[in-house]
Amino acid sequence: MDFATWEPIYERILEDFGFDRTGDEKAAFFLSYMLTEENTISLSELKAIISGNPVLVCGNAPGLRNDLSEINFSAFTVIAADGAAAVLMDMGIVPEVICTDLDGNSEADIEKEILACEKGSIVLIHAHGDNIDKLEKYVPRFKRFIATTQAGPFNEVYNFGGFSDGDRCFFVAREFGAQKIRLAGFDFEDNDVNPIKKKKLKWAKKLMGT
Ligand SMILES: Nc1ncnc2c1ncn2[C@@H]1O[C@H](COP(=O)(O)OP(=O)(O)OP(=O)(O)O)[C@@H](O)[C@H]1O
Numbered sequence: 001m002d003f004a005t006w007e008p009i010y011e012r013i014l015e016d017f018g019f020d021r022t023g024d025e026k027a028a029f030f031l032s033y034m035l036t037e038e039n040t041i042s043l044s045e046l047k048a049i050i051s052g053n054p055v056l057v058c059g060n061a062p063g064l065r066n067d068l069s070e071i072n073f074s075a076f077t078v079i080a081a082d083g084a085a086a087v088l089m090d091m092g093i094v095p096e097v098i099c100t101d102l103d104g105n106s107e108a109d110i111e112k113e114i115l116a117c118e119k120g121s122i123v124l125i126h127a128h129g130d131n132i133d134k135l136e137k138y139v140p141r142f143k144r145f146i147a148t149t150q151a152g153p154f155n156e157v158y159n160f161g162g163f164s165d166g167d168r169c170f171f172v173a174r175e176f177g178a179q180k181i182r183l184a185g186f187d188f189e190d191n192d193v194n195p196i197k198k199k200k201l202k203w204a205k206k207l208m209g210t
Pocket residue numbers: 058059060061062081082083084101103104105163164165166167185186187188190193200201204
């Protein structure tokens with residue numbers, strides 16, 4: 001999605017949450033300074049594993065494990081949203097792609113994302129106004145990654161659309177030409193979550209058009 005299309009949606013999201021665009025821009029700038037020639041993954045590598053392939057996008061709803069029990073993993077490129085990566089790793093599956101803002105459920109989950117990266121996952125690390133501390137702490141531990149922002153893209157900091165980890169996975173699958181997208185671990189109506197998460201799920205549902 002080009003930024004001109006995303007920007008009005010982004011502005012509505014900022015207003016709804018009371019988030020500040022400047023904070024997102026500062027975080028994106030901070031992340032951009034952590035990119036080197038060695039730790040940057042090219043978009044062509046990402047495209048090569050998505051384009052023309054069926055993609056399984058995994059959210060981290062409580063039903064994820066159950067949903068995954070029906071999946072033939074060899075038929076899909078797997079894209080995992082933050083905590084969903086840890087669930088997959090615990091099942092012995094290394095997702096091909098992970099979208100994360102590094103604020104998953106626990107430090108143990110982040111360690112599993114770092115391990116997945118070592119085992120070949122392409123990790124899209126997302127900068128926003130509320131995760132600069134996490135970027136500073138964990139980004140140096142990722143061997144290779146792609147930097148993303150929800151504000152304006154610049155240099156090698158990309159915006160493929162989407163806000164929370166799950167809907168960003170979906171936008172990445174679409175942007176890079178997935179042949180079809182199957183969802184696992186998405187429960188937009190989950191009431192067993194805090195009010196902010198509830199609002200994020202409401203936006204995810206809207207953005208993913210379900
Ligand atoms: N019922 C649900 N509870 C939690 N996550 C869900 C649910 N349904 C779908 N998801 C998706 O799973 C993604 C990963 O969830 P998880 O709780 O691991 O990460 P998170 O880091 O807290 O998410 P985010 O940072 O995007 O708020 C979310 O971004 C969301 O889009």
